[in-house]
Amino acid sequence: MNSVLAEWLKAHLAEPSDDPTYRRLVRLLQTSILEGRLAPGFRLPASRALAADLGIARNTAIQVYEQLQAEGYVEARTGSGTYVADTRPAKRLPTALAPARRPAGGMHRLSERGRRTIELAGVARTQWGAFMPGVPDVTEFPSHVWTRLQNRIWRHGRHELMTYAPGGGYPPLRRAIANYLRVSRGTTCAPEQIIVTTGIHQSIDLAIRLLCDVGDEVWVEDPCYWGVRNLLLSSGLNPVPIAVDAEGMNPSPRQLSRPPRLIICTPSHQYPLGCVMSLQRRRMLLEYARAHGAWIIEDDYDSEFRYGVGPLAPLQGLDQDGQVIYVSSFSKVLFPGMRVGYMVVPEAIADLCAKGIAELYREGQMMAQATLGEFIDGGHLASHIRRMRTLYQQRRDALLQAIQDTYEDRLPVLGGDAGLHLVLGLPDTADDTDVARRAEAAGIMVRALSGYYASRRAARGGLILGYACVPQARIEPSFSVLRDVIDAA
Ligand SMILES: Cc1ncc(COP(=O)(O)O)c(C=O)c1O
Numbered sequence: 336m337n338s339v340l341a342e343w344l345k346a347h348l349a350e351p352s353d354d355p356t357y358r359r360l361v362r363l364l365q366t367s368i369l370e371g372r373l374a375p376g377f378r379l380p381a382s383r384a385l386a387a388d389l390g391i392a393r394n395t396a397i398q399v400y401e402q403l404q405a406e407g408y409v410e411a412r413t414g415s416g417t418y419v420a421d422t423r424p425a426k427r428l429p430t431a432l433a434p435a436r437r438p439a440g441g442m443h444r445l446s447e448r449g450r451r452t453i454e455l456a457g458v459a460r461t462q463w464g465a466f467m468p469g470v471p472d473v474t475e476f477p478s479h480v481w482t483r484l485q486n487r488i489w490r491h492g493r494h495e496l497m498t499y500a501p502g503g504g505y506p507p508l509r510r511a512i513a514n515y516l517r518v519s520r521g522t523t524c525a526p527e528q529i530i531v532t533t534g535i536h537q538s539i540d541l542a543i544r545l546l547c548d549v550g551d552e553v554w555v556e557d558p559c560y561w562g563v564r565n566l567l568l569s570s571g572l573n574p575v576p577i578a579v580d581a582e583g584m585n586p587s588p589r590q591l592s593r594p595p596r597l598i599i600c601t602p603s604h605q606y607p608l609g610c611v612m613s614l615q616r617r618r619m620l621l622e623y624a625r626a627h628g629a630w631i632i633e634d635d636y637d638s639e640f641r642y643g644v645g646p647l648a649p650l651q652g653l654d655q656d657g658q659v660i661y662v663s664s665f666s667k668v669l670f671p672g673m674r675v676g677y678m679v680v681p682e683a684i685a686d687l688c689a690k691g692i693a694e695l696y697r698e699g700q701m702m703a704q705a706t707l708g709e710f711i712d713g714g715h716l717a718s719h720i721r722r723m724r725t726l727y728q729q730r731r732d733a734l735l736q737a738i739q740d741t742y743e744d745r746l747p748v749l750g751g752d753a754g755l756h757l758v759l760g761l762p763d764t765a766d767d768t769d770v771a772r773r774a775e776a777a778g779i780m781v782r783a784l785s786g787y788y789a790s791r792r793a794a795r796g797g798l799i800l801g802y803a804c805v806p807q808a809r810i811e812p813s814f815s816v817l818r819d820v821i822d823a824a
Pocket of ligand 1: 469533534535536537560562601606634636663664665666671676
């Protein structure tokens with residue numbers, strides 16, 4: 336055997352490694368071929384000689400050659416031996432232009448849309464603790480009930496649940512959601528109008544892929560949930576920020592003169608300011624969308640938790656013309672990591688959406704969907720929501736009390752009537768981004784309100800405080816840490 340090759344292989348195999356000899360030899364020979372140390376046409380030693388020189392089993396050597404041959408690195412010529420294959424590109428490729436100086440971090444390798452997605456990325460590294468907005472108390476989830484239901488489903492070994500889901504989701508879950516919406520929201524829809532997704536993010540992604548073209552304008556509330564704006568931008572759509580007042584989204588006459596393809600809003604609990612869209616504004620939006628053939632997505636992310644009166648009726652209930660797509664999920668009412676949400680789509684596009692979701696995402700998770708269906712049908716969702724509503728209301732009250740005890744009425748509080756968060760205004764002199772950064776350094780997570788606006792010029796300062804995942808006893812002490820940060824700003 337070629338002694339240089341044998342020595343080289345031996346030296347590398349002598350280095351400590353947890354990988355089996357077979358895999359290491361394959362990798363060493365592949366690297367040698369790719370880097371040109373073993374040229375095309377080079378005859379490799381016979382497997383018997385390779386085994387003897389390296390002190391390995393003959394079978395291992397044969398296996399190595401078979402693997403290299405299967406991946407195209409070598410070719411076996413009958414009766415003659417194993418040769419390095421010629422894998423150099425057949426055509427001369429044009430030489431690449433010298434790269435200009437580019438920013439570090441790989442951003443230059445992304446597409447324009449990819450860059451926008453990353454530049455706007457807003458997911459926090461920590462998703463738990465005082466006062467992380469949008470996170471429910473997952474420790475209260477009745478996992479014993481879930482486990483019991485799930486075990487029963489697995490025990491019965493329903494194989495049809497282990498393949499790809501039929502478009503739109505597991506039919507019994509679609510029925511359970513339709514029933515739940517009828518009872519809890521007064522929404523009437525057929526189970527076929529329910530499209531099960533992995534959450535509101537995916538619902539909006541599906542809707543914009545099916546209903547919008549690149550470059551289309553989409554009205555979004557200003558401020559709005561950053562995730563929605565980012566989804567639109569990364570899909571090549573054009574979000575148009577529409578100011579929000581006490582009655583919800585309020586387009587200017589100039590904006591009204593230029594109808595969008597789609598309108599995305601949070602009528603039951605504006606995110607993040609917390610106002611409820613007035614009936615007059617709802618009717619105006621519906622009428623406007625009907626007249627101009629625009630779609631409306633109603634994002635109803637947390638309105639099960641309304642303190643005082645019951646949940647408000649959705650905008651979708653007023654829709655006579657099949658223009659509204661209602662989206663919600665189990666992220667806030669159960670736990671976000673479940674990643675199950677749903678859309679209620681107009682009858683006319685229900686089949687198309689079911690086809691679209693199967694085509695775009697190849698849905699699955701039917702065991703989880705079956706468990707959730709039984710969880711809802713068994714009344715466990717409704718009772719969990721009832722229990723959590725009481726708990727969150729106590730936490731909300733404790734936070735309001737801590738704010739009142741500290742600032743009396745000097746700082747405004749918005750949006751405390753529903754949901755899992757409220758907005759605390761700041762003194763004029765304080766920069767909310769700076770306060771949020773300092774709070775994080777002190778161990779308190781808050782979001783700066785200004786970051787939710789399309790532009791800082793129109794932005795109002797404030798802090799978004801989530802109270803749902805903070806045990807009541809931690810609210811006052813955590814707020815006193817935040818108070819020190821605010822007062823030092
Ligand atoms: C207004 C709004 N819409 C949608 C979502 C995302 O929901 P999901 O977890 O269902 O994707 C959030 C998450 O916080 C939200 O605040």
